[in-house]
Amino acid sequence: MKTILVVGSLNMDYTIYVNEFPKEGETLFGNNRFIQPGGKGANQAVAIAKSGFVNTLMIGAIGNDKDGEEVKNIVSSFGVDAKLIKKDVETGNATIVVDKNSENKIIIIGGANTSLSIDDIDVSLIEKADYIVLQNEINQAVNDYVINKAYELNKIIIYNPAPYRNINDDILKKITYFIPNEIELEKYSNMNNVDDGISYLLNKGIKNVLVTLGTKGSLLKNKNESIKVDAFKVDAIDTVAAGDTFVGYFVSALASGKSEKEAMLLASKASSITVSRKGSLVSIPTIKEIYEKYSD
Numbered sequence: 403m404k405t406i407l408v409v410g411s412l413n414m415d416y417t418i419y420v421n422e423f424p425k426e427g428e429t430l431f432g433n434n435r436f437i438q439p440g441g442k443g444a445n446q447a448v449a450i451a452k453s454g455f456v457n458t459l460m461i462g463a464i465g466n467d468k469d470g471e472e473v474k475n476i477v478s479s480f481g482v483d484a485k486l487i488k489k490d491v492e493t494g495n496a497t498i499v500v501d502k503n504s505e506n507k508i509i510i511i512g513g514a515n516t517s518l519s520i521d522d523i524d525v526s527l528i529e530k531a532d533y534i535v536l537q538n539e540i541n542q543a544v545n546d547y548v549i550n551k552a553y554e555l556n557k558i559i560i561y562n563p564a565p566y567r568n569i570n571d572d573i574l575k576k577i578t579y580f581i582p583n584e585i586e587l588e589k590y591s592n593m594n595n596v597d598d599g600i601s602y603l604l605n606k607g608i609k610n611v612l613v614t615l616g617t618k619g620s621l622l623k624n625k626n627e628s629i630k631v632d633a634f635k636v637d638a639i640d641t642v643a644a645g646d647t648f649v650g651y652f653v654s655a656l657a658s659g660k661s662e663k664e665a666m667l668l669a670s671k672a673s674s675i676t677v678s679r680k681g682s683l684v685s686i687p688t689i690k691e692i693y694e695k696y697s698d
Contacts, residue, residue, distance in 0.1 A: 404657040405457040406450050407531035409523070409548050410443020411515040411539030412462045412477065412486070413494040414469040415682050417642065421502045439473040440682035441494060441515070442537040442564065444482075445643045449650025449672065450535075451481040452688045455658035459527055460484040462540075463518040465493035470514065476683070487522045489514040494539070504638040504677065510565075515540050520547045528552055533657055535560045535649070538567055549576050558656075562649045563590065575607025581649055583614045596621065612652070612666070614645055620666050631666040634674035634696075643682035648673040650686070671696050 417436040424430045443462050451458040460477070464470030464486050470493040477484050494513035500506045518540050528534065534552040536545050536559070545561075552559050553576040561577045563569065566589045574580070580603060582590060591599035600611045600623045612622040619632040651672040655665035671692050679685035687695075 403455075403457055404532040405459060405530055406533040406535060406653060406657055407459040407461065407527050408443050408447040408450065408482075408535045409461045409540070409544070410446065410535070410537045411441035411494055411512075412439065412444040412464055412470075412473050413441035413496045413510070413513075413515070413539075414438075414473060415440035415496045415498055415642075417498040417500060417640070417681060419500050419640075419680075423499060423501055423507060436681055438681050438684055439476045440496060440643065441473075442539050442562065442646055444473065444477050445646035445683055445686065446535055446537070446562070446650040447482045447484070448477060448480045448683050449647045449686045450654045452686055453651055453654035453658075454689050455654045456533075458482045459531060460486075461518075461523060461527060463487045463489050463514040463522065465489055465491050465514045467493055469493040469495065485524060485527065487514075487518065489517040491517055498642055498682075500640050500642065504641050506640070506642050508642075510539065512539070518544055520544055523548060523551075525551060528557065529555060531557060533558045533560060533653055535562070535653055537562045538565055542567065542569070546570070546573055549573055552576075560649065560653050562645070564645070566590070571606055574603070577608050579610045579612055579653075580608045581612045581614065581652070583645060584616070587611075587613050597623075610662075614648055620648070620670060622662055622666060629663050629666060631663065631670055634670055636674045636678045638677040640680045640685065641677050643685055644673040644677045646682075647676040647686050668692065 447460040494515040591602040593599040648669040652669040675687040
């Protein structure tokens with residue numbers, strides 16, 4: 403069984419459901435609120451663990467507070483072997499507003515996530531892992547350090563570059579799978595055409611670019627082939643964590659020996675279930691739930 407290491411963020415998410423987003427200066431009543439752990443790193447680690455295909459490790463930081471303890475306990479309860487460093491600051495948190503169309507707006511407070519340092523990275527966990535998964539909710543210096551170490555050790559590096567920020571070209575060329583959404587692709591390439599944006603990033607030296615396209619599915623390209631997978635249509639309630647579910651299931655399926663197209667299909671099925679539920683981390687399905695829904 404392969405091992406996947408996620409290095410990333412952990413948050414306490416405060417999700418508010420509204421009929422519509424308030425206009426500038428406007429105050430509206432919300433319908434209800436949902437509090438639960440999240441963060442891109444935690445979401446992706448839990449998705450990987452829920453697949454049951456691999457061993458799941460995680461490195462991250464939490465605050466020395468009640469939220470941090472709760473996040474740690476819940477993430478671990480899903481089977482993630484989490485090596486979490488306690489920092490003397492608040493645990494990261496996110497305020498998420500979801501409207502009646504299932505669209506969302508998110509404000510993140512980095513908290514302990516921004517305190518994770520290079521000194522906190524246990525290199526033995528990178529050595530132990532076969533795949534390394536990163537996002538952009540921790541300091542770029544830490545990501546760069548992990549990528550350089552993983553590259554030296556010939557690991558497969560999965561990078562979900564969200565939220566957008568600048569990444570040096572010498573780091574980009576070490577990435578095996580770069581997984582942006584359409585908005586992030588446009589920002590990283592300065593091109594509003596998906597194919598052109600992908601070509602731009604491949605020319606930077608990235609091995610594979612996999613773009614998540616929402617209701618239009620996903621598209622993977624490398625120097626030799628192009629793979630397109632359609633989305634599975636469902637009644638969406640909440641799109642939070644859909645992308646993280648896709649990333650987690652894609653990499654865990656790859657690690658289990660599935661082809662890229664098979665991994666994309668499974669990831670698409672998983673994320674379709676996530677958007678049909680409220681919340682982030684708890685909305686991510688198990689592999690059993692996916693097989694039951696898509697038994698054909």
